[in-house]
Amino acid sequence: MSTILKRSEVQQMDTWKLEDMFPDQQAWDSSYNELKTLKEKAADYEGKLNSPENIKAVFALEDDLSLKIERLYVYAHLSHDQDTTNPTYQALVQKAKKLSVEVNEALSFITPEILSLPEQELDQLIDNPELSDYKFTLQEIKREKAHVLSKTEEALLAQVGNLSQAPQQIFGMINNADMKFPKIKDENGNEVDLTHGSYIQFLENPNREVREQAFKTVYETYRKQKNTIASTLSANVNKNMFYSQVRKYPSVLEMSLYGDNIPKEVYTNLIDTIHESLPLLQRYMKLRKKLLGVNELHMYDLFAPLVEEYKWDITYDEAKKTVEEGLQPLGNEYLEVLRAGLKDRWIDVYENEGKRTGAYSWGAYGTHPYVLLNHKDNLNSMFTLAHEMGHALHSYFSDEALKYRDAQYTIFLAEVASTTNEALLMDYLLKKSTDPKQKLYLLTYYADQFRTTVFRQTMFAEFEKIIHERAEAGESLTPQELSSIYYDLNVKYHGTDMVVDQDIEMEWARIPHFYTSFYVYKYATGFSAATSFSKQILEEGKPAVDRYLGFLRSGGSDYSINILKKAGVDMSSPEPIREAMSVFKEVIEQMEQLTK
Template identity: 75%
Template sequence: MKQVTTRAEVPQEHRWSIEDLFADTAAWNKEYEEVKGSLAKLEPFHGKLNNAETIKQCFVLEDDISLHTERLYVYAHMKHHEDMADPAYQALSEKATKLSVEVSEALSFITPEVLALSEDKLQQLIADPALAAYKRTLEEMLRQKAHILSKQEEALLAQVGNLSQAPSNIFAMLNNADMKFPKVKDENGEEVELTHGRYIQFLESRDRRVRQSAFEAMYGTYRKQKNTIGATLSANITKNLFYAKARKYPSALEMSLFSDNISKEVYTNLIDTIHESLPILHRYLELRKKLLKVDELHMYDLFAPLVEEFKMDITYEQAKQMVEDSLEPLGEEYGKALHQGLDGGWIDVYENEGKRSGAYSWGAYGTHPYVLLNHKDNLNSMFTLAHEMGHALHSFYSDANQDYRNAQYPIFLAEVASTLNEALLMDYMLKKTTDPKAKLYLLTYYADQFRTTVFRQTMFAEFEKITHEKAEQGESLTPQDFSKVYYDLNKEYHGPGMAVDQDIEMEWARIPHFYNSFYVYKYATGFSAATSFAKQILEEGQPAVDRYLGFLKSGGSDYPINILKRAGVDMSTPEPIKQAMSVFKDLVEQMEELTKSM
C-alpha cells in the first residue's frame, strides 16, 4: 500500500491558501492581542444599554470583536486540521478556543440587558432609523422576550445547564466507551470484533450470513442494556418537558422549532406527506428483494449492494470537470464563482499524515470559504466535492451580499445548497450513462439517499414526536414502550412486503440524535427543499436559477421559511416534499424498467 505523504510533501496546488486568512503565526498573534485588548472597551456599556445611540455603538463593537475572534478561531483550527500531530498548532487551536469562551462571557451581558427593557421601548428601538442595520437582531430579541425569565430564574436555569447534559453524556459514555460487541465471522470465516464503525461495513457485505450475524449481534448487545438506555432516553425527554414548561412553550416540539421561527405544521406536514408516499418506498423495497434474489427481504438486507462488483475510477481532475459540467444549469454567474473556488486555493485536496478525516466547508467572514477533503478517486469522493462546494458557494454568496450579522445561515438551510449540487450531479450522470450496470448502480445510490435521508429520518422524527407526546400526557416510557413504538413505525414504513425482524425494535437505543431532540427532521426537509429546487431549475431554467441565487445571497437575513418561500420552495406546505417524492418515484420506475432488460 502506498505510504501516506507528510504535510511538507503536499504540493502547493493541492493545498488551501490559508495565508489568505493570516500571512503567518506572527500576524495571528498580533490580531489575538488586539482582540484581547478590545474586551476592555465593553466595560463602559455595562448598565447603559437603554438608548439607541449607546446600543448601536455596543453592537458595532460586538460585531468587530466577534468577527476577529472568528477569524482567529477558524485559522488556528484549520492549521491544526492540516496535521493534528503538530504541537504548535495544537496549542494555537487551544489558545483560540479559550479566547472564544472568554469573548462569549464578555459579550454575554448584552442580550439580557436589552431584553430587560419594556416591550414599548423595544418597539421604539426597532423603529429607530439609527438602528436600521440591527432591526432583525432587535426583532428577534423581542420575539424571545416572552420566553426569557427573571434574572434570578435565568441564573437558576443556567445552573441546571450542566445537569441537563447528563442524559446525553451518560448515553455517550455507555455507547462509545463501555459497550463491547461480540465477534462476527466475516466473509472468509475469520472472527472480527463488531464495532460501530464496522457495523455498516458488515451490513454492506455481499454475504447474507455476515449481514444477519452483525445485525443480531448489534441488537442483542443493546437489548442487554435496554433498561439503562431506556432510563437515559426517558430522562432526556423529561429534561425537554422541564425546559418547555419553565420557558412557557406549549410543548417540547414547539420549543425546539422556536429558534428558527418554524411552525409545528412544517414538522407534521413532513410526516403526513411521507406517509402518503410510503407505497413508493414499498415498491423500491420490492425491487430490492427481486434484485437480491431473496424470498424475504429482511432489515439486514437494506444496505446490501444491488449491483455485482462495480467500481468507478474518477481522478480529482475528472471529478472537478464533471462537477463543473453538471452545475452548468445554475448559469454563468454561479459557474464563474465555482471555477474560482475549484482553482483559487479554497480546497485542501488529499489525505496526508495527521490530517483530520472526513470533509467540511468552513471559513471566516471577509475571506473566501475553505473546503477540506480527503479525496479518493471514486464516485463517493466526487459527490463529496460537489456537496462541500455547495456549502462553500452558499457562504461565498451570503458573505458577499450580507453584512456580518446577517450572513450566517441557520442549520435548517445549511444542507439545501450542498444537496442541490449532488442532485444536479446525479441528474447529469444519469443522462450521460449508457451502460445499464452503471446506470443501475447510480439509481440505487440515489434511491438509497432518499430512503435513508428522507424516509428514515422522518421515521426518527415521528418516533420523537410520539414519545414526547406520551410523556406530555403523563404516560410511562419504559424500554418496552420505546420498543413497541419503534417496531410499529418500522412495520408501517417498510410495508407488508418486508420481513421486519423483531430485533429492530432495539434500534432506538443506538441513535445518538435522539439526545439532540427534534433535530433529524431538518435532514429530510433540507433534502426535500434541495430536490424541489433541482426539479424547478431543470424544468424552468433561468427564472428558477435567479430565485435560487436569491436564496444563496440571503444568508441568514430572514427566517429560513421566508427565505425559501421567496426562492420558490414553500416548506409551510407539503408541495416541496411531494416534488421530492415525484423524483423518487421516477427513480424507482427507471430501475423497474432497467431490471426488465437485465
C-alpha cells in the same frame, strides 16, 4: 493516492491557501493581542443600553469582536486539521478557544440588558431608522422575551445547565466507551471485530450470513442494556419537558422549533406527506427483494449492494471537471465562483498523515470559504466535492451580499445548497450514462439517499414526536413501550414485502441523535427543499436560477422559512416534499425498466 504522505510532502496545489486569511503566524499573533485589549471596551457599555446611540455602538463593537475572534478561531482550527500532530497548531487552537470564551463573556450582558427594557421601548428601538442595520436582531430579542425569565430564575437555570447534559453524556459513555460487541465471523470464516464503525460495512457485505450475524449481534448487545438506555432516553425527554414548562412553551416540539422560528406545520406536514408516499418506499423494497434474488427481504438486507461491485475510478481532476459540467444549469455567475474555488486553492484535497478525517466547508466572513476533503478516486468522493462546494458557495454569496451580522445562515438551511448540487450532478450523470450497469449503480446510490435521508429520518422524527407526546400526557416510557412504538413504525414504513425482524425494535437504543431532540427532521426537509430547487432549475431554467441565487444571497437575513418561500420553496406546505417524492418515483421507474 496509495501511500499516505507527510504534510510537508503534499504538493502545494493540493493544499488550501491559509495565507488568504492571515499572511503568517505573526499576523495572527498581532490580531490576537489586539483583540485581548479590544474586548475590554465592552465593559464601557454595561448598564448603559437605554439609548439608540449606545445600542448602535455596542452592536458595532460586538460585530467587530465577533468577526476578529471568528477569524482567529477558524484559522487555528484549519491549521490544526491539516495536521493534528503539529504541537504549534494544537496550542493555537487552545489559545483561540480560551479567547473565544472571554469574548463571549465580555458581550454576555447585551441581550439580557436589552430584554429588560419595557416592551414599548423595545418596539421604538425596532422602528428606529438609526438602528435599521440591527432591526432583525432586535426583533429576535423581542421574540425571545416571552420565554426569558427573571434574572434570578435565569441564573438558576444556568446552574441546572450542567445537570441537563447528563442523559446525553451517560448515553455517550455507555454507547462509546462501555459497550463492546462480541466478535463475528466474516465471509471466510475468520473471527473479526464488530464495532460501531464497522457495523454498516458489515451490513453492506454481499454475504448475507455476515449481514445477518452483524445485525443480530448488535441488537442482542443493545437488548442487554435496554433498561439503562430506556432510562437515559426517558431522562432526556423529562429534561426537555422541564425546560418547555419553565420557559412557557406549549410543548417540547414547539420549544425545539422556536429558535429557527419554524411553524409546527413544517414538522407535521413532513410526517403526513411521507405517510402519503409510503407506497413508493414499499415499491422500492419490492424491487430490492427482486434484485437481491431473495425469497424474503429482511432488515439486514437494506444496505446490501444491488449491483455487483461496479468499479468506477474517478481521479480528482475528473471529479472537478464532472462537477463543473453537472452544475452548468446554475449559470455563469455560479460557475465562475466555482471555478475560482477549484483553481485558487480553497480546497485541501488528499489525506495526509495526521489530517482530520471526513470533509467539511468552513471559513470566516471577509475571506473566501475553505473546504477540507480526503479525496479517494471514487463516486462518493466526487459527490462529496459537489456537496462541500455547495456549502462553500452558499457562504461566499451570503458574505458577498450581506453585512456580517446577517450573513450566517441557519442549520435548517445549511444542507439545502449542498444537496441541490448533488441532485444536479446526479441528474447530469444519469443523462450522460450509456452503460446500463453504471446507470443502475447511480440509481441505487440515489434511491438509497431518499430511503436514508428522507424516509428513515422522518421515521426517527415521528418516533421522537410520539415519545414526547406520550410523556407529556403522563405516560411512562418503559423499554417495552419504546420498542413497541419503534417496531410498529418500521412495519408501517417498510410494508408487507419485507420481513421486519423483531430485533429492529431495539434500534432506538443506538441513535445518538435522539439526545439532540427534534433535530433529524432537518435532514429530510433540507433534502426535500434541495430536490425541489433542482427540479425547478432543470425545468424552468433562468427564472428558477435567479430565485435560487437570491436564496444563496439571503444568508440569515430573515427567518429560514421566509427565505425559502421567496426563492420558490414553501416548506410550510406539502409541495416540496411531494416534488421530491416525484423524483424518487422516477428513480424507481428507471430502475424497474433497467431490470426487466
